[in-house]
Amino acid sequence: MQNPILPEREIQQLSGVIKAMSHPLRYKIICLLGRGEMSMQNLVKAINTSHSNASQHLALLQDSGLVLVRRVASRVYFRIRDQRTLRLLAMSHHVFA
Amino acid sequence: MQNPILPEREIQQLSGVIKAMSHPLRYKIICLLGRGEMSMQNLVKAINTSHSNASQHLALLQDSGLVLVRRVASRVYFRIRDQRTLRLLAMSHHVFA
DNA sequence: GAAAAGCGTAGCCATCAGTCTACAGTCTGG
DNA sequence: CCAGACTGTAGACTGATGGCTACGCTTTTC
Numbered sequence: 371m372q373n374p375i376l377p378e379r380e381i382q383q384l385s386g387v388i389k390a391m392s393h394p395l396r397y398k399i400i401c402l403l404g405r406g407e408m409s410m411q412n413l414v415k416a417i418n419t420s421h422s423n424a425s426q427h428l429a430l431l432q433d434s435g436l437v438l439v440r441r442v443a444s445r446v447y448f449r450i451r452d453q454r455t456l457r458l459l460a461m462s463h464h465v466f467a
Numbered sequence: 468m469q470n471p472i473l474p475e476r477e478i479q480q481l482s483g484v485i486k487a488m489s490h491p492l493r494y495k496i497i498c499l500l501g502r503g504e505m506s507m508q509n510l511v512k513a514i515n516t517s518h519s520n521a522s523q524h525l526a527l528l529q530d531s532g533l534v535l536v537r538r539v540a541s542r543v544y545f546r547i548r549d550q551r552t553l554r555l556l557a558m559s560h561h562v563f564a
Numbered sequence: 565g566a567a568a569a570g571c572g573t574a575g576c577c578a579t580c581a582g583t584c585t586a587c588a589g590t591c592t593g594g
Numbered sequence: 595c596c597a598g599a600c601t602g603t604a605g606a607c608t609g610a611t612g613g614c615t616a617c618g619c620t621t622t623t624c
Contacts, residue, residue, distance in 0.1 A: 383564065384494060384564060398473075402472075462485060465551040
């Protein structure tokens with residue numbers, strides 16, 4: 371709960387991660403993955419978009435380090451990398467909803 | 468720590484607030500305001516940008532409800548609206564830094 | 565009252581982000 | 595091997611975002 375003046379690099383990194391969560395679809399994806407691993411197919415259905423669109427958002431979530439991927443044959447399964455990410459979402463919901 | 472499927476409106480709202488925090492300058496502004504109220508002048512110096520640029524980011528932070536403003540004569544002072552916002556930042560730092 | 569300081573905003577431009585279509589690659593089932 | 599399912603990516607388009615300059619408004623100072 372302290373509030374140090376952060377170095378520039380951390381500012382960039384942290385705002386970057388937050389930005390990755392700041393899109394409605396990505397926010398929803400993280401919410402969904404909070405309930406457990408999901409396949410690409412189920413995610414596409416759940417968030418109601420094209421598989422291309424979902425694929426790109428999920429790639430961004432991987433790049434930002436929020437989501438991990440597991441491949442089984444031709445299918446991919448996604449899951450949250452760090453469960454604390456969910457606590458972050460829960461807190462955002464608690465504060466701003 | 469539950470993870471309900473949120474209604475669309477809340478998804479939009481929450482991702483919107485998070486988006487407001489996702490820019491490096493705005494992230495830094497919130498960090499700075501976490502230490503207490505600051506004048507526009509001091510903010511401009513602290514984040515090292517033009518006053519025009521700072522003004523626009525601060526306007527966005529006001530619109531998103533994260534920051535409150537107080538006017539004294541020709542000067543303006545900004546402060547965090549909800550201290551829990553800082554806890555959110557602190558947690559993001561704790562998780563991702 | 566005139567000049568200067570402090571802020572906000574409009575207009576412009578460059579860049580980025582989000583979405584779609586189309587296509588390519590990989591795997592499965594027959 | 596072939597058809598089809600599943601996924602990733604390249605290219606193009608559109609809208610949003612970020613930054614600057616210039617200007618206008620209010621307040622202070624002299």
